[in-house]
Amino acid sequence: MKRLPFWPTLLVLVAVAVMVGLGIWQLHRADWKDGLLARYAAAEKLPPTAFPAVPVPDEALVFRRATGHCLEVVKWDARAGRNRQGEQGWRHIASCRTGGGEGPGMAVDYGWSRSSDAPKAANLAGAVDGVIDFDRDRVFILVADKAAPGLEASEKPSPANIPNNHRGYAVQWFLFAAVALVIYVIALRTRKAA
Template identity: 85%
Template sequence: MKRLPFWPTLLVLAAVAVMVGLGIWQLQRAQWKEDLLARYAAAEKLPPTAFPAVPVPDENLVFRRASGNCLEVVKWDARAGRNRKGEGGWRHIASCRTGGAEGPGMAVDYGWSRTSDAPKAPGLSGPVTGVIDFDRDRVFILVSETAAPGLEPSEKPSPAEVPNNHRAYAVQWFLFALVALVIYGIAVWRRKG
């Protein structure tokens, strides 16, 4: 019986070990994500809070009802989004001044429309209530429960929309490891034959 080639075997076993390690890591990430989603679901049931005056990395605020005060809309930004009927279009995000001459500021999703054109809502200011979400840059945003004039309400943020694919990724890594071993086994068997 021939011995297995040392270096190729070592390389394949090292690759398999890395893939299994990545699979285990994804299982740990799945548990972390499940805990995070449970906190998000609990936040929906908490009493309303004030929108944070300064940016804080507290993910316990995400999906919680909140209120803030938009003293003045400084600028508008349009981002892809959906309305409450699930139709695709544009979310209209206002950068609001909340105090002093400049800020600290607050981002408010004032609603949805089919176009990216800035809404015609002059003088839009005052108290805003809604749900805290984060945008694509992981910055807090208050999704207003009522839309600005000329807009429809944006889709309400929900923890159900946050994906948890980590278990599927773990299965993929374990399958990659298995496939690597099978392919290597076939290659060694053919070499001996």
């Protein structure tokens, strides 16, 4: 019986151990994500709150109904998004002044359109009711219930739109580990037969 080649065997076993470890890590991430999504779903049922006047790290506000006050739209930003019918287009995010110059202000998603051009909305000053969401930079945005004139309502934020793919990733890592072992065993048998 031939001995197993030390270095190739060690390399394969280390690679398999890393892949199995990554699979286990993804299973832990899946459990964490389940808890996060449950907290988000619970936030949808909480009573409305005031939109935070200062940035807060508390993601418990995400998907909660809120009211904010926009004194004046300072600038517009268009970001890819969907309307309530699921059509692709542009979300129109307004940076609002909320007070006498202090504080970060407030971002409001005033609606959706097919065009990225800034809306020609009249005065939007006043109270805004909606649902708190966050953007790609984890900055809170209030998605308005009622679209500004000339816009359609943007897709309502929901935890149902956040996937939990971690179990699938775990299966992939475990399969990669199994395939690596099978390929190595085939390589050893081919070597032995030669």
